[in-house]
Amino acid sequence: MSERVTKATTPKSDRPSRGLILAGHGSARNPDTRKPICACIQAMRARGGFDQLHCALWKEEPHFSIALDRMTADDITVVPFFISEGYYTEEVIPREMGLDGRFTRLDDGRVVRLTAPVGLHERFAELIVRRAREAGATGEESLVVLGHGTPRNPNSEKNVYAQAERVRAMQLFPEVVTCFLDQEPNMLQLWSMTERESVVMVPLFIADGWHVAETIPEELAEGGVSTRADRSFLYSRAVGTDPGLIEVVQGLVDEAATWTG
16 A cells, blocks of 8 residues: 555545546756647646646656646556657656555545556557658658667567567558667668668657657767668658547546546
């Protein structure tokens, strides 16, 4: 049982009030990192169904640690804006918010439901395809799903491969491969990994932040990947910036609403 005790008072109504927290990484370096969360909050607010909606961030304010103190709702759902399960979703968010796991009953009687990260949802495969097409892909290209990856946590790569496999099963591109920013197979090996003359790379990232907007394009250019004269290269925006992400969030929220403990 969580030891968190808050001073918030629960409003009286005929039904339990509902709250939604979207929890993301944030960045002091690039303000674009929080834009997908802000856009999703606005879209969910317009859709209705929640009495309170807030974001919580790790590298910016409002911080994870004060997220629940800002809420008075009886039943709160926390949706992690991360691509994969790992350190932030399994350790940082539960620790900073004082959660026991996916279902926590706080000492004041409120319920908090912690969903899986948005990036695990099966609809992310559809968003990958949409991003590729928006970048100019026609379906004749090799599609490259780019993940961050990290040698520190093997869970980081699992979902990247899983989403690439979902795209492959859709049979919309003749070739679908996976590469990473910070582990093997590295994105600079792109041309040796693909067979088609044209390649479209889709970053499986939440936001057009520092990596997607700056470091990845720079490294691809310096490594001769995006400037190779005999083959064409397309680069899309981050998957998490697609407006369709609201349906992913709604799906996670609807599933969590069925949990009883």
